[in-house]
Amino acid sequence: MAALFRGSRNIWLRWNKHADFAFVSLRSMASKTPVGFIGLGNMGSPMATNLLKNGYPVIATDVFPESCKELQDIGAQVVDSPADVADRADRIITMLPSSPNVIEVYTGPNGILKKVKKGTLLIDSSTIDPAVSKEMAKAAEKMGAVFMDAPVSGGVGAASLAKLTFMVGGLEEEYEAAQELLTCMGANVVYCGQVGTGQAAKICNNMLLAIGMIGTAETMNLGIRLGLDPKLLTKILNMSSGRCWSSDKYNPVPGVMEGVPSSNNYQGGFGTTLMAKDLGLAQNTATNTKTPIPLGSLAHQIYRVMCSRGYANKDFSSIFQFLREEEGQ
Amino acid sequence: MAALFRGSRNIWLRWNKHADFAFVSLRSMASKTPVGFIGLGNMGSPMATNLLKNGYPVIATDVFPESCKELQDIGAQVVDSPADVADRADRIITMLPSSPNVIEVYTGPNGILKKVKKGTLLIDSSTIDPAVSKEMAKAAEKMGAVFMDAPVSGGVGAASLAKLTFMVGGLEEEYEAAQELLTCMGANVVYCGQVGTGQAAKICNNMLLAIGMIGTAETMNLGIRLGLDPKLLTKILNMSSGRCWSSDKYNPVPGVMEGVPSSNNYQGGFGTTLMAKDLGLAQNTATNTKTPIPLGSLAHQIYRVMCSRGYANKDFSSIFQFLREEEGQ
Amino acid sequence: MAALFRGSRNIWLRWNKHADFAFVSLRSMASKTPVGFIGLGNMGSPMATNLLKNGYPVIATDVFPESCKELQDIGAQVVDSPADVADRADRIITMLPSSPNVIEVYTGPNGILKKVKKGTLLIDSSTIDPAVSKEMAKAAEKMGAVFMDAPVSGGVGAASLAKLTFMVGGLEEEYEAAQELLTCMGANVVYCGQVGTGQAAKICNNMLLAIGMIGTAETMNLGIRLGLDPKLLTKILNMSSGRCWSSDKYNPVPGVMEGVPSSNNYQGGFGTTLMAKDLGLAQNTATNTKTPIPLGSLAHQIYRVMCSRGYANKDFSSIFQFLREEEGQ
């Protein structure tokens, strides 16, 4: 049965290649086979919603009943456990908070692999340790299923607008099948290589992001103390070699840019705890591969300290505020 | 007499504004008043040459006779000391290696201020501690002269092509006069604020540059160890929030980009010792203003260590090589 | 059968070795029950030898046949696998390089737990992640066995002289039984608390050791550059608040102390790779428990870089040499 599904999808794909537009209307028809979705949090919920919007029947589950209820109200079928999802869908997307959750959802007593069908495509969009992705891929392979890691960049807003970027690792021959679903939820889908490289790309990007953000905050703070106007300094950096995403798109200094968390008391955006989590993953993978990451490691420690000093839920650009406060205050 | 010179220069400027091309030939006539130039090193020499090319008589000096000889051969008048320069020119540019040299050249026994004329415009393009710039400005003011700091970004190549960027600090009413000369040597001239802010802007930019470069090197190294292709990882970073000048314009991984030092065995470019020097300035100004710069400070230490491990004369992007070497080699 | 081996080995010893071994065999008497020993490397081999010297029959195994041969020659019974050891001994000591080896030896296809007898005491002297110790303890408990972690401080010399320090974690009621064996191999045995706390104590000590060593090296280097005599500076630090084990017992500056690796070209002692490994464990446990360790983390990165710059096999006090080299050399 799974083979049949996979077969039919492949035929559809084969046709689709040469006649994209012709198939748009067919694609949204009721003939689409269901997609499983596990993990209906802040990110997972709008992602699953976008699958529904694209005409895919969704079989969903989550440990929080309220999250399930919401998705059920807009058309998803809710089941009790990951195993139940695996019983009813041969394409499953998971979006979970961390490595232990992924291990549980895949290999736990009611996990996906308990009932997974041969040929099932498993796509994990959680941000986790690439070593865990590889383990899951091996475990899936033993059951005849295919596992791909596809973590995202972009936050809740991008998830709602289907503007996420997916970084995908896994067998190249399965990439096209994954892409079909991921393009319903994201604007960019990038194939990165073997299993785990999606995670690797995500972790690498976020580590460099953290370094750039702290560096920008230090630099702006120093410049202001030396008498420079923050907008002027930003302008100079952005036309020079100091330029980075944190200086030109997400400046951490209140008042320099509009529409970024620094101009909204560091509300919204990407929370410091989330950044600390991603840096923990970078740290672990670096330690495990014996790779020196002096600045990445220090960035991790700084965000870790911030988490314990009241900045846990502020946007990660609040590092400017953390460093800035005058002495004696 | 100085007032007269300054006056005539301003008239020229007023005319020049509305008839750039018409004045090109006039500009290079003998009517231009001479410009002093002190410090004829790798940077100073092409800068002075560009003044000559723009028709300015140049009165020059340097501690190395050979440097003087070269410039003399193309038309400069060489004198014995900074004091002698000050005796003959009321616009003087200095381009020196470090703070002590600047102090000596301005306030030493044969220094500029020994013979400086009232109203003389002193422009220091050295990269030094902004506190020293402020001291020099005060000392110049006592003699009735005006001091501006105008450090550059861009290397020897940019100096030769008159493509430098000048960051200028000093009295706003003198900026225009400085700009006239600086545009002969650079493509961008940015007014930053009071004396010392030119240095501040330069130091800030280079600190963030160092952080971004080390961060990029760490990230690329980690990604490669995790199985990512370096060109692909670069592409992903550059379309994401990890993007920075070191990832998209000056990538430190050999083979990712052409025409950068990493693809030329880290020859040319901006040497590690120079970066270490600028980070030392950042460190000092941060310490003096009690500003925390955790990443900037660590970047300084890393480049300092590199200087003692054989990387002193390689381009500063060689941090990738420094971090990368496999264990046991 | 085990008794037979034991008897014949003792005779062999009596015939082939000098007086103290002859005495040992008398002292030990036939009543002692055999002890299993898995992992006969640089540390494990002298440790197992000390058990033999104390009259314990030893049932041993290792993946390297040569290591087994050596121990067999002095009286141990060698078997094929950890499972075989578990089949013949109800007290087993393991001394392995890292977490994956421990997992394999305990839970692998030929692992201890495949044939472990109820009530067996398992003592792991490897230095590994405390989380793995806890996992092993749980797995052992399921089989009715008792697992304790007992990592050591002290190197090969201390192992040979039975002068190791053991830090022991596990059930307090089993501590006495462990102590009986550990005192044959070490001078100090410290009970630390629940399973994993032995590892925790070891990791904590070594992290602080690394920080103290790098700190001492930086300080001595700076002092020497500022004109202080290294012996005098050492004396001052040791009578003041800068005092630490690395300054007063293991000074990293050649010539300050005798009998330490720094006075022997950094040969012997505790290798940089081993320190990097222990710091990796500290980093992992800190990340997993969300504990900030800014200096520990930077110490880790520094030793990691040293490993790739040719210092892997030098004593960890060679950080002085790494930091010291003059620029331009």
Next chain:
Amino acid sequence: MAALFRGSRNIWLRWNKHADFAFVSLRSMASKTPVGFIGLGNMGSPMATNLLKNGYPVIATDVFPESCKELQDIGAQVVDSPADVADRADRIITMLPSSPNVIEVYTGPNGILKKVKKGTLLIDSSTIDPAVSKEMAKAAEKMGAVFMDAPVSGGVGAASLAKLTFMVGGLEEEYEAAQELLTCMGANVVYCGQVGTGQAAKICNNMLLAIGMIGTAETMNLGIRLGLDPKLLTKILNMSSGRCWSSDKYNPVPGVMEGVPSSNNYQGGFGTTLMAKDLGLAQNTATNTKTPIPLGSLAHQIYRVMCSRGYANKDFSSIFQFLREEEGQ
């Protein structure tokens, strides 16, 4: 004239103070020549008092009249300026907050050097940049005077009890003369070498102290999170290679030791701002001598951040509290 002052003051003391002062004045005899003292702050005031107790007439000054009044009440002669002190005493001790104060007091318009007599011994106990000490020594030498740097370790308590440690730099042939005075105020006087080495020793010690303290705090925090009892962990560290002054004499964890600031809500002791200042000096001297100090530099940044997060006036062992707070609190 100086003899006259001395005599009359001693009579005054005998009349106005209790028995031990009366005895002191007898002990001192009329032969002692007066000692100048500039800087009557928390440290300088008890130091000057100890000179008085030892029978030395003291000629003092300070910018704060109240500080002068207090010392005057117990027998010192107060004058208006450092120049006035130099006019009346040929041995002068200075105890000032930072480098700029020292420069002002020695070379300012009313500075010591304006009226210093040939052969005067100048002892500076301030903690400042060794480069400034060298400058002062040169300036003093031009006037025929001798300058020595003699910074102290030990706080206000040690100053009161004459238990300070002095680290002395300067001409060896003048050391004995300095020692005579310093032993009145301290328990240890260590000759370190040429001018500036006293400062160097002080800076080096305090840098290593800061590293050891942060390292101890990180380690204790990590150990506690891993389930270790803090007293037990302290005991283990102190019998092992992790031992340092901060673990065995000044433990930062509340409840581990009595009589240290950590057991008194981090009140008293050595304030975080003072440590940040000393680390700033270490950073500057390291930068100026191109010496890498990765951990010292990070320690500086950490104490700098603490100063701006409300820890400025707490003892520097409060780093434990700074790192410890649980997330989300």
